[in-house]
Amino acid sequence: VRLIDVSGDYFTESELEYARSLLVKVHSEDYVSLIQEKCTQARNRRIDEQKSPLGFIGYADAGDTFMTTETYNVCLRAATSWIRAVDDSLSSRRPFAFSLTRPPGHHATKSLINGFCFFNFAAAAAKHAIELGMKVSIIDWDVHFGQGVADILKDEENARYVSLHQAPAFPYEGERREISGTFSNILTIPIQPESTWTCGYKSLLETHAIPFLIDEHWRPDCIIICAGYDALSEDELASVNLNPNDYNRMISLIKARMSAYDVETSSIALGLEGGYQVKPFSNKGLKEAFLQTLTALS
Numbered sequence: 070v071r072l073i074d075v076s077g078d079y080f081t082e083s084e085l086e087y088a089r090s091l092l093v094k095v096h097s098e099d100y101v102s103l104i105q106e107k108c109t110q111a112r113n114r115r116i117d118e119q120k121s122p123l124g125f126i127g128y129a130d131a132g133d134t135f136m137t138t139e140t141y142n143v144c145l146r147a148a149t150s151w152i153r154a155v156d157d158s159l160s161s162r163r164p165f166a167f168s169l170t171r172p173p174g175h176h177a178t179k180s181l182i183n184g185f186c187f188f189n190f191a192a193a194a195a196k197h198a199i200e201l202g203m204k205v206s207i208i209d210w211d212v213h214f215g216q217g218v219a220d221i222l223k224d225e226e227n228a229r230y231v232s233l234h235q236a237p238a239f240p241y242e243g244e245r246r247e248i249s250g251t252f253s254n255i256l257t258i259p260i261q262p263e264s265t266w267t268c269g270y271k272s273l274l275e276t277h278a279i280p281f282l283i284d285e286h287w288r289p290d291c292i293i294i295c296a297g298y299d300a301l302s303e304d305e306l307a308s309v310n311l312n313p314n315d316y317n318r319m320i321s322l323i324k325a326r327m328s329a330y331d332v333e334t335s336s337i338a339l340g341l342e343g344g345y346q347v348k349p350f351s352n353k354g355l356k357e358a359f360l361q362t363l364t365a366l367s
Contacts, residue, residue, distance in 0.1 A: 080146060080150075080153075084149050084152075085149055087149075087152070088152055091196050092193055094193075095192040095193050095196055096177075096179055096188065096189070097179070100179075101188075104141050104144075104182075104187055104188075107141075108126070108139065108142070111138045112138035112139075115138060122139075123137060123138055125137055126138060129187070130184075133183070133184060133185060134172075134187070136187075140187060143171075144174075146170075147168070147170035147188070147190055148188055150168040150340075151168045151174075151190040151191065151193065151194040151340045152193065152194050153166070154166035154340060155197055156197075158291060158337055159198070159201075159290070164334075164335050164366060165337045165338070165339065165366040166337075166338050167296070167339040167340070167341075167362075168190070168340040172186060172187065173185055173186050173211075173297065173341070173342040173343055174188055174189045174190035174191060174192075174217070175189065175191055175209060175213075175217055175218050175297075177189040178216065178217045178220040178221065179220055179221050181217075184213065184217075186217060189218060189221055191207055191209075192222055194293055194338065194340065195207060195225075195293055199228060203289075204287070204288070204289045204290050205228045205289055205290070205293060206229045206231075206281075206287070206291075206293070207222075207228065207229065207230045207231070207292070207293045207294070207295065208232075209230065209234070209294075209295035209342070210233055210294065210295065210297060210300065211234065211298075211299060211342040212235050212260075212297060212299040212300035212306070213235070213238055213240065213306075213307070213343060214232050214236070214238075214240060214242055215230075215234075215295055215342070216240050218230050219232070219243070219249075219250075219257070222250075222255070223249065223251060224250070224251045226254070228254060229256075229282065229287065230256070231256040231282060232256070232257055232258065233258045233260055233278055234258070234260060235307045235308060235309050236261075238262075243259060245259065246258050246259060256277065256281045258277055258278055260309055262309065263310060264309050264310065265311070266312065266318065270300075270315070274319065274322065275322060279322055279326050280326075282323070283327060283332055284330070285330070288331070289332065289336075290336060291337075291338060292327070292336060292338070293337075293338050294323075294337065294339040294340070295340060295342045296339045296340060296342060296344075296362065297341075297342035297343035297344050298343065298344025298346070298358045298359065299346075301353065301355070301358055302353060303346045303353045303354050304344065304346040304354075304355075311358075313354075313357040313360070313361045316358045316359075316361050316365070317364055317365040319365075320362055320365035320366055321365050324337075324365070337366065339362070339366075344358070
């Protein structure tokens with residue numbers, strides 16, 4: 070596993086500029102510039118006041134999504150990392166690529182910050198692949214519906230998006246199992262609270278989600294996984310009861326489907342979404358689930 074430290078200037082200026090151009094396409098210039106300017110102005114003001122450049126600005130929504138002076142810089146680099154993951158997965162140099170970034174992004178709609186999310190990294194990464202002439206399938210296993218990805222890609226004929234998520238739960242959308250989108254390219258699969266792998270989850274994944282990713286009429290060049298880990302039984306933000314081993318099983322099922330339809334199994338790019346169970350010494354939290362994901366991918 071190659072770990073990339075994006076806290077400094079790992080990415081080139083051209084990569085950052087390209088990532089920004091994709092964010093503008095999936096959001097808008099006004100949207101991206103507003104976040105950039107808020108962060109820049111607050112940072113400069115703190116410097117003028119002889120304070121640390123890093124500081125809290127305020128909440129960008131009703132009270133969940135807080136902004137600091139470095140939010141724009143961090144999110145721009147996160148978007149760049151997701152794009153790099155797509156490139157790495159398509160190069161076949163590695164069996165997979167995983168972008169470990171925060172904050173998450175899948176709740177950010179074309180014009181709305183919410184759910185801890187400022188920019189939609191998955192949509193930007195998909196847009197990158199599409200502009201390379203690729204077809205893209207996205208599966209979102211975060212316990213919350215990524216309504217932002219659905220909002221941005223609903224009119225994109227070269228992308229499919231499927232989300233398995235608890236309902237009812239934030240963002241209180243996608244509460245029916247249905248196909249939508251201009252090209253019938255969005256599938257929402259609600260999961261009942263207290264579901265486990267054997268009681269509900271596995272059946273919906275095998276019967277509905279994975280067949281939507283790949284079928285005889287749709288063979289994607291790239292699969293992007295919105296890898297949230299808040300469906301774990303120990304995570305307090307929802308009530309689905311998955312265990313770390315279940316993420317190993319999910320990857321194995323996805324790869325088996327890819328092989329069955331002659332889709333290159335190395336063309337998987339993952340990005341971290343939710344998942345907040347990081348208690349020390351726990352073997353049922355985010356760390357173990359992440360390791361189980363890597364084991365299945367390797």
